[in-house]
Amino acid sequence: MASLFLRRRLSPSRSILSDYRESDRLPWRLKFGTLRPFSSSGVATQVDFTDLTQPHTWYPCARRKSRNVILHVGPTNSGKTHHALKQLESSSSGVYCGPLRLLAWEVAKRLNKAKVPCDLITGQEREEVDGAQHKAVTVEMADVTSDYDCAVIDEIQMLGCRTRGFSFTRAILGISANELHLCGDAAAVPLIQEILKVTGDNFKVQHYDRLLPLVPLKVPLGSFSNIETGDCIVTFSRRMIYRLKKQIENGGKHLCSVVYGSLPPETRTRQATMFNDASSEFDVLVASDAIGMGLNLNISRIIFSTLMKFDGVEHRQLTIPEIKQIAGRAGRYGSKFPFGEVTCLDREDLPLVHSALDSPSPIIERAGLFPNFDLLYMFSRLHPEKSLHQILEHFAENAKLSANYFIANCEDMLKVAAIIDELPLGLHDKFLFCISPVDVNDEISFQGLTQFAQNYAKNGIVRLREIFTPGTLQVPKTPTALQELESIHKVLDLYVWLSFRLEDSFPDRELASSQKALCSMLIEEFLERFGWQKPNARILPRRTSLSSMFAPDVRQHVKFLKNI
Numbered sequence: 158m159a160s161l162f163l164r165r166r167l168s169p170s171r172s173i174l175s176d177y178r179e180s181d182r183l184p185w186r187l188k189f190g191t192l193r194p195f196s197s198s199g200v201a202t203q204v205d206f207t208d209l210t211q212p213h214t215w216y217p218c219a220r221r222k223s224r225n226v227i228l229h230v231g232p233t234n235s236g237k238t239h240h241a242l243k244q245l246e247s248s249s250s251g252v253y254c255g256p257l258r259l260l261a262w263e264v265a266k267r268l269n270k271a272k273v274p275c276d277l278i279t280g281q282e283r284e285e286v287d288g289a290q291h292k293a294v295t296v297e298m299a300d301v302t303s304d305y306d307c308a309v310i311d312e313i314q315m316l317g318c319r320t321r322g323f324s325f326t327r328a329i330l331g332i333s334a335n336e337l338h339l340c341g342d343a344a345a346v347p348l349i350q351e352i353l354k355v356t357g358d359n360f361k362v363q364h365y366d367r368l369l370p371l372v373p374l375k376v377p378l379g380s381f382s383n384i385e386t387g388d389c390i391v392t393f394s395r396r397m398i399y400r401l402k403k404q405i406e407n408g409g410k411h412l413c414s415v416v417y418g419s420l421p422p423e424t425r426t427r428q429a430t431m432f433n434d435a436s437s438e439f440d441v442l443v444a445s446d447a448i449g450m451g452l453n454l455n456i457s458r459i460i461f462s463t464l465m466k467f468d469g470v471e472h473r474q475l476t477i478p479e480i481k482q483i484a485g486r487a488g489r490y491g492s493k494f495p496f497g498e499v500t501c502l503d504r505e506d507l508p509l510v511h512s513a514l515d516s517p518s519p520i521i522e523r524a525g526l527f528p529n530f531d532l533l534y535m536f537s538r539l540h541p542e543k544s545l546h547q548i549l550e551h552f553a554e555n556a557k558l559s560a561n562y563f564i565a566n567c568e569d570m571l572k573v574a575a576i577i578d579e580l581p582l583g584l585h586d587k588f589l590f591c592i593s594p595v596d597v598n599d600e601i602s603f604q605g606l607t608q609f610a611q612n613y614a615k616n617g618i619v620r621l622r623e624i625f626t627p628g629t630l631q632v633p634k635t636p637t638a639l640q641e642l643e644s645i646h647k648v649l650d651l652y653v654w655l656s657f658r659l660e661d662s663f664p665d666r667e668l669a670s671s672q673k674a675l676c677s678m679l680i681e682e683f684l685e686r687f688g689w690q691k692p693n694a695r696i697l698p699r700r701t702s703l704s705s706m707f708a709p710d711v712r713q714h715v716k717f718l719k720n721i
């Protein structure tokens with residue numbers, strides 16, 4: 158359906174940045190420099206903008222409707238999303254909201270293939286299809302000011318996520334649709350039921366069972382010589398992923414695809430495709446928990462090499478939902494395997510995996526919440542002396558919440574705000590940089606953001622070439638060089654994200670996109686050709702080598718990021 162993907166002039170899209178139609182603006186008015194709301198009697202009273210106890214009132218469009226909410230719950234691979242999408246396909250207009258770009262891509266592809274024209278809107282992509290009444294979006298891009306016949310919010314249990322949960326809460330409370338389908342883990346049911354008590358919506362739960370059995374094995378893998386085609390080894394650090402890939406490939410019987418979070422999403426998809434393709438020789442997967450969502454994988458057996466992971470704060474054991482989500486990827490309906498199996502590398506890990514698979518996920522008790530820009534702005538008008546960092550901190554520490562909610566963790570935003578507050582920018586621009594998809598734990602990505610913000614504050618326009626110096630972008634030869642290329646990809650991705658929000662100031666979207674594509678091709682080249690396969694291992698002539706595709710003179714045009 159490629160011909161359907163005609164790009165139209167982009168309409169401004171609403172996202173998490175602003176949630177109100179002009180006509181729905183909150184009744185705040187400026188009077189003598191002080192913000193006061195006007196009650197129906199016209200009497201002005203002081204407002205406490207940190208009172209977030211009634212978040213359902215932030216969404217007037219949704220509140221005008223009595224929505225039919227259908228919660229599809231069950232284990233992984235039980236057909237929840239499939240059934241919700243069937244309803245979306247047959248609706249007159251609708252939106253799919255997923256937690257990952259990969260999921261939005263899949264749904265847009267599926268609907269367009271089913272002759273239901275569907276736009277794709279993520280932070281970094283706008284592909285609009287002529288005549289489309291449907292959209293597939295990442296949850297942060299959900300528009301809470303439009304009316305839909307049908308909406309789907311996927312992986313709804315993420316409303317309990319400490320950093321991104323608030324975007325799911327916003328979508329649940331704010332999407333204005335006749336039918337709202339929520340898909341995910343049963344652990345979210347009581348909370349959603351509680352949250353929706355005040356909205357006047359109708360509510361129904363539909364339970365699902367796994368489409369194919371999942372069998373926890375009684376014996377561990379023991380040795381890598383027992384690896385078989387269709388196996389997926391799970392580990393949680395990049396270093397271990399490459400070490401295991403090397404170890405398995407050195408056995409001379411298998412080649413490994415890899416999937417982990419910091420690989421570009423398009424690379425993850427292509428690695429998954431290669432693993433799924435029976436004619437490819439990459440028949441084993443080494444992956445992190447990034448396989449838990451968004452990729453269709455023909456895995457026959459999940460093997461946990463460890464049950465410990467570093468989560469950015471501490472080195473800890475996997476939780477029950479994490480074990481279930483990862484293990485559940487084995488035995489996908491429609492793959493060539495009649496059921497899925499789960500085991501561990503070491504015998505001592507088996508009891509935990511068995512008990513996790515036997516236990517229900519703990520009930521999710523509270524949903525994430527965070528003020529949108531309008532509330533932050535109102536608050537800043539009352540406290541003009543406060544920096545964005547101070548405002549965010551104030552909300553994080555003092556916001557008043559009802560028992561069903563927690564305030565989202567905004568540590569990453571605070572790190573960005575600490576830098577951005579130094580620059581002569583307005584609050585809106587500062588907030589924009591704070592919610593951008595920068596990886597604050599990646600030094601190169603963070604430096605990229607800082608440089609973009611500085612150049613924007615200084616010149617009002619940021620040319621991509623300003624932060625590139627001439628050089629050659631090469632196929633990485635070591636995992637360290639690979640990591641650097643992954644980071645450069647993140648910086649380019651960030652440029653594209655900014656270009657959709659500050660179009661005139663970040664005019665080089667096309668260049669950034671093409672460089673991004675080149676980065677992911679070079680990364681894939683490394684993964685396919687310069688992995689640790691034995692010299693006599695069979696190398697796939699599947700694709701023309703990049704080195705031959707990009708003659709040196711063409712590669713001259715590729716530039717490295719300056720100051721990195």
Ligand SMILES: Nc1ncnc2c1ncn2[C@@H]1O[C@H](COP(=O)(O)OP(=O)(O)OP(=O)(O)O)[C@@H](O)[C@H]1O
Nearest residue numbers: 232233234235236237238239240340453489490491
């Ligand atoms: N009734 C069906 N007919 C054909 N294919 C189906 C059907 N139900 C599910 N599938 C396919 O089975 C696979 C798993 O279904 P689906 O993705 O809906 O499961 P899920 O419960 O949402 O799992 P996840 O935990 O991955 O979100 C998908 O590839 C889907 O297209």
Ligand SMILES: [Mg+2]
Nearest residue numbers: 237238311340
């Ligand atoms: Mg699903």
